[in-house]
Amino acid sequence: xxxxxxxxxxxxxxxxxxxxxxxxxxxxxxxxxxxxxxxxxxxxxxxxxxxxxxxxxxxxxxxxxxxxxxxxxxxxxxxxxxxxxxxxxxxxxxxxxxxxxxxxxxxxxxxxxxxxxxxxxxxxxxxxxxxxxxxxxxxxxxxxxxxxxxxxxxxxxxxxxxxxxxxxxxxxxxxxxxxxxxxxxxxxxxxxxxxxxxxxxxxxxxxxxxxxxxxxxxxxxxxxxxxxxxxxxxxxxxxxxxxxxxxxxxxxxxxxxxxxxxxxxxxxxxxxxxxxxxxxxxxxxxxxxxxxxxxxxxxxxx
Numbered sequence: 001x002x003x004x005x006x007x008x009x010x011x012x013x014x015x016x017x018x019x020x021x022x023x024x025x026x027x028x029x030x031x032x033x034x035x036x037x038x039x040x041x042x043x044x045x046x047x048x049x050x051x052x053x054x055x056x057x058x059x060x061x062x063x064x065x066x067x068x069x070x071x072x073x074x075x076x077x078x079x080x081x082x083x084x085x086x087x088x089x090x091x092x093x094x095x096x097x098x099x100x101x102x103x104x105x106x107x108x109x110x111x112x113x114x115x116x117x118x119x120x121x122x123x124x125x126x127x128x129x130x131x132x133x134x135x136x137x138x139x140x141x142x143x144x145x146x147x148x149x150x151x152x153x154x155x156x157x158x159x160x161x162x163x164x165x166x167x168x169x170x171x172x173x174x175x176x177x178x179x180x181x182x183x184x185x186x187x188x189x190x191x192x193x194x195x196x197x198x199x200x201x202x203x204x205x206x207x208x209x210x211x212x213x214x215x216x217x218x219x220x221x222x223x224x225x226x227x228x229x230x231x232x233x234x235x236x237x238x239x240x241x242x243x244x245x246x247x248x249x250x251x252x253x254x255x256x257x258x259x260x261x262x263x264x265x266x267x268x269x270x271x272x273x274x275x276x277x278x279x280x281x282x283x284x285x286x287x288x289x290x291x292x293x294x295x296x297x298x299x300x301x302x
Contacts, residue, residue, distance in 0.1 A: 002277075002283045004280055005279060005280075007088075010080075010282065014080050016077070017075055017077055021050065021063065021076060023286075024069070024076070024290065035052075035056065036066070037054065037057055037061075038057045040056040042056070067290045068116045068294045069294070074109065082098055082117065085101070086267070088278070090275070091251065095107065115295065115300055116289075116294050116295055117285070117289060118266055119263055119294075120291075121270040121285065122262070122267075123291075123292040124284075124291070125266060128174075129195055129196055130164075131197040131200050133200070134163050134164065134196055134201065134203065135164045135166055136161065136162065136163045136203065136210070137235050137238045137242070138159060141246065141261055142156060142157030143156070159179070159183055160177055160179050160261075161191045162177050163175065163176045163202075163238070166237055174272075175272050176196075177268075178190075178194070179265070184209055185211065188209045189215075192212070192216065193216070196218065199219070200218055202218050203235060205224070205234070206222055206223065210222065223235070245265060245268050248264075
């Protein structure tokens with residue numbers, strides 16, 4: 001379904017706005033036009049308005065309607081380049097760098113575009129669950145130098161529950177992250193139910209909140225640590241994923257607000273989960289952008 005594309009192929013294939021528009025049409029309606037209102041399969045294209053009109057109900061629809069690109073005034077070429085750059089750089093790209101490179105007039109416009117894409121990636125990964133052997137731990141994201149207690153119980157930091165699927169060769173396969181208001185049993189239970197399939201084996205440390213896993217159809221493997229410094233040895237992969245995510249947020253974005261942290265982590269997990277299909281990520285991201293509703297600037301700011 002998805003095809004690989006390298007830099008030179010991308011540059012040639014999407015050199016014009018018309019080519020980008022034609023590509024979206026092919027991706028959204030691979031078997032031909034289908035009216036979103038009555039599902040009729042016959043319509044004609046109004047070139048002057050870039051709209052399809054259904055022959056049965058006369059409903060006019062755009063290929064971008066109901067997608068991340070809905071009512072955008074930014075050229076599709078810039079959207080495609082932003083998606084390609086985000087897909088190919090494992091460390092992501094800062095909004096400021098994207099704004100300058102793509103010559104987008106306003107920082108606010110580039111920032112909104114990037115968050116619309118991240119929202120699509122989050123919605124796509126929300127469809128999948130981890131299964132098998134899972135390492136789970138919690139992490140705190142925020143400023144390094146803040147007064148008060150460190151580690152669990154730290155104030156002014158976002159709390160995140162991280163799960164990583166480990167295969168039979170003890171290598172990480174997939175990761176899921178969820179920002180939670182607190183590390184109590186209710187949030188651990190919600191994370192497990194939404195992100196992990198039943199009958200999976202979940203390895204955690206001895207934090208009491210993880211006992212919630214025992215009340216449901218999960219095999220809980222509790223590893224009591226005498227020294228917290230040994231956590232990275234007992235649960236190695238989840239700590240490596242946490243460390244890489246923090247390095248990304250510090251190095252590329254120079255820190256992010258708690259309000260938007262979840263979408264940044266979703267972008268990180270999306271690339272991590274598809275790191276062995278690097279050349280296909282662009283098409284996968286386009287598909288994600290076409291199969292979810294957009295989010296407005298007003299919604300992002302509330």
